[in-house]
Amino acid sequence: MNIAVIGLQWGDEGKGKVVDYLAKDFDIDVRFQGGANAGHTVRVGEKELIFHQIPCGILNKDITGVIGAGCVFDPSVFFEELNNLKKVDPTIEERIKISQFCHLVMPYHIMIDRIREETQQGIGTTKKGIGVAYEDKYGRIGLRVGDMFNPERFEKLLKHNLSRKNLILMEIYRAEPLSDNEIIHQFREYADRLRPMVIDDTAFLSRAIKEKKNIIFEGAQGTLLDINFGTYPYVTSSHTIAGGANIGVGIGPLYIDKVIGVVKAYTTRVGRGPFPSEDDSCLGEDLRKMGKEFGATTGRPRRCGPFDAGVVRYAARLNGVEEIFLTKLDVLSGLDKIKIGVAYNNKKDFDPFLAEELNPIYNEIPGFKEDISMIRDFNDLPEQARNYIKLIEHHTNLQVNFISVGPNRDAVIKK
Ligand code: GDP
Ligand code: IMO
Ligand code: MG
Numbered sequence: 001m002n003i004a005v006i007g008l009q010w011g012d013e014g015k016g017k018v019v020d021y022l023a024k025d026f027d028i029d030v031r032f033q034g035g036a037n038a039g040h041t042v043r044v045g046e047k048e049l050i051f052h053q054i055p056c057g058i059l060n061k062d063i064t065g066v067i068g069a070g071c072v073f074d075p076s077v078f079f080e081e082l083n084n085l086k087k088v089d090p091t092i093e094e095r096i097k098i099s100q101f102c103h104l105v106m107p108y109h110i111m112i113d114r115i116r117e118e119t120q121q122g123i124g125t126t127k128k129g130i131g132v133a134y135e136d137k138y139g140r141i142g143l144r145v146g147d148m149f150n151p152e153r154f155e156k157l158l159k160h161n162l163s164r165k166n167l168i169l170m171e172i173y174r175a176e177p178l179s180d181n182e183i184i185h186q187f188r189e190y191a192d193r194l195r196p197m198v199i200d201d202t203a204f205l206s207r208a209i210k211e212k213k214n215i216i217f218e219g220a221q222g223t224l225l226d227i228n229f230g231t232y233p234y235v236t237s238s239h240t241i242a243g244g245a246n247i248g249v250g251i252g253p254l255y256i257d258k259v260i261g262v263v264k265a266y267t268t269r270v271g272r273g274p275f276p277s278e279d280d281s282c283l284g285e286d287l288r289k290m291g292k293e294f295g296a297t298t299g300r301p302r303r304c305g306p307f308d309a310g311v312v313r314y315a316a317r318l319n320g321v322e323e324i325f326l327t328k329l330d331v332l333s334g335l336d337k338i339k340i341g342v343a344y345n346n347k348k349d350f351d352p353f354l355a356e357e358l359n360p361i362y363n364e365i366p367g368f369k370e371d372i373s374m375i376r377d378f379n380d381l382p383e384q385a386r387n388y389i390k391l392i393e394h395h396t397n398l399q400v401n402f403i404s405v406g407p408n409r410d411a412v413i414k415k
Contacts, residue, residue: 002215003258004242005325007222008315010269012295012302013262014327014404016040016056019218021404021412022260023057027213028064030205031055032248033238034220035072035105035133037126039296043407047088050296053078054085055218058092065092068201069101070238070248072133073145074110075190098194099201099249100146103137104187105129106158108165108178115173123234124271126297134237136161145198148191155184202250209255217245217256223315224269224352231355234273242319261321261398263312265329265388268302270295274355277305277341291331308341308360309395310350316398326392327404329385330411335367338388342395365391373406378415389415 005022007013020042023029031038036052042059043049049056053073055065067073078098085092109129117127125131136142141161147154159180166177208215219240224230226240239247242259246252266287269275278284284304287293293302315321332338341360344350350358368382375381381389381403389400403413 001257002209002217002255003260004217004219004245004256005260005262006219006242006319006321007240008261008263008312008319008321008324009222009267010224010275011222012039012268012270013222013264015219015262016042016051017327017404017407017409018260018262018325018402019055019057019216020059021409023060023063023216025214026057026063026216028066028205028208028215029055029057030066030068030215030217030245030249031071031220032068032217032245033070033240034236035130036074036077036128037130037236037297038220040218040220041296041407042409044409048407049085049088052081052297054081054092054096057216057218058085058095059089061089061091063095065096066201066204066249067096067098067102068249069099070244071099071102072105072130072137073098073102074105074128075187075194077128079190079193093197096197097199097201097204098145098197100144100198101201102145103133103142104145104148105133106143106161107183108162108169109133109136111169111175111178112165112173115169115175119173123273128297131237145194148187149195149198151188154187158183158187205249205251209251219244223318224311226318229318229352231273231352234271242321259319259321261312261316261319261324262327263324264327265307265332266291267305267308267311268293270298270300270302275303275305276311276344276355276358277308277360278303279305286335287331290334291328306339306341306360306362307392308350309392310341310344310348310358310360312396312398314350316396321398323399323401324392324396325402325404326389326400329389329403330371330373330405332388333368333370333372337364338367339364340388340391340395363391363395373411375405376413378403378413381413
């Protein structure tokens with residue numbers, strides 16, 4: 001069985017925790033879009049690991065991790081991540097494959113992303129060069145992982161690109177130009193180390209499918225950050241929805257058997273852009289504190305607010321999701337009342353074009369006081385917590401099949 005795990009809000013739903021938990025039943029974990037903008041957290045015992053580009057199911061010993069063609073790949077972030085992970089499990093390097101088709105995130109992409117964010121009306125990106133790298137990809141001038149193994153071609157493409165990027169840096173942004181020799185030298189070193197890991201992911205995965213291997217597709221970001229269907233322009237530059245998995249690795253659309261939506265028990269967002277259920281009073285502050293809502297990649301405080309069923313219904317539709325893995329329910333413990341947005345003042349359904357004007361209409365139910373983080377049986381949950389889950393199911397028309405009640409691997413209730 002092949003499944004995709006997709007965030008149904010604005011990212012940081014807990015996909016890392018969920019993929020690590022589910023991955024024990026899979027042979028291959030594939031990232032298919034995005035890059036080092038992702039921060040997927042996995043907690044095993046006292047250890048907290050944050051994955052940016054490496055698929056986080058890799059902590060399961062028998063899994064192969066694939067960084068698929070739809071990703072943009074930054075070798076410097078990758079090696080830093082890999083070196084840290086190898087301290088936990090030295091076999092990880094042998095189990096990671098990188099698509100030859102991935103576009104490279106180059107130093108000038110990062111520089112331009114940073115300068116744009118700092119000097120213009122930025123959208124609050126992670127400053128990892130993601131948008132600028134995808135611009136070059138779709139502008140058909142990008143450098144790919146596979147190009148690194150043809151030094152002459154790489155050098156020619158790089159020089160061509162850099163001469164133009166340096167003009168932009170100097171003339172528009174009044175910044176220092178970058179040296180092509182330094183970049184060429186640096187990428188030659190990367191190429192040597194990357195060579196054994198680079199594959200044609202389309203061939204690798206189609207063979208795996210024929211051999212009846214089980215594949216988990218690990219979505220990054222969230223549906224509301226999707227380049228087509230998110231709150232544009234306050235989105236990321238890739239296809240974060242389940243359909244992105246097919247185009248992101250080059251397998252047929254019929255090979256994904258199920259899509260699991262990861263949903264936080266409340267809502268968060270990092271960076272700018274509309275967020276109808278945002279609460280900038282006490283509740284938002286409490287959620288940020290109790291949920292430790294600070295970016296895994298940038299450390300930025302996350303904007304917080306109640307659960308918005310309209311957003312999740314919209315996202316579920318775009319992904320063909322029927323079941324939810326609900327995360328961070330434990331964070332709500334201690335609230336007198338729990339609110340859930342069920343519709344909007346002027347509309348029943350979420351509409352990204354109207355997102356700035358949507359004011360949620362809330363239903364409110366009594367909260368629960370108990371610490372639920374040690375509970376593993378659904379029937380042991382306080383009645384108010386079970387009622388809240390029922391309310392979510394009712395207003396999203398989705399089934400909650402798993403409930404996460406803590407950051408650790410075992411803190412899961414199977415319903
Ligand atoms: P991702 O980007 O979707 O993988 O999510 P992040 O890792 O950026 O953010 C989720 C945060 O919540 C991480 O710090 C996780 O360790 C933590 N987390 C995940 N699930 C739970 C949960 O059920 N309860 C609590 N308290 N924390 C959780
Ligand atoms: P994970 O996978 C939350 C947001 C940024 C910004 C917008 C564009 O951990 O859920 P980008 O750097 O991609 O050009 O930034 O997207 N963003 C995320 N928000 N979680 C993420 O990843 C994100 N990746 C990007 O904050 O608003
Ligand atoms: Mg994250």
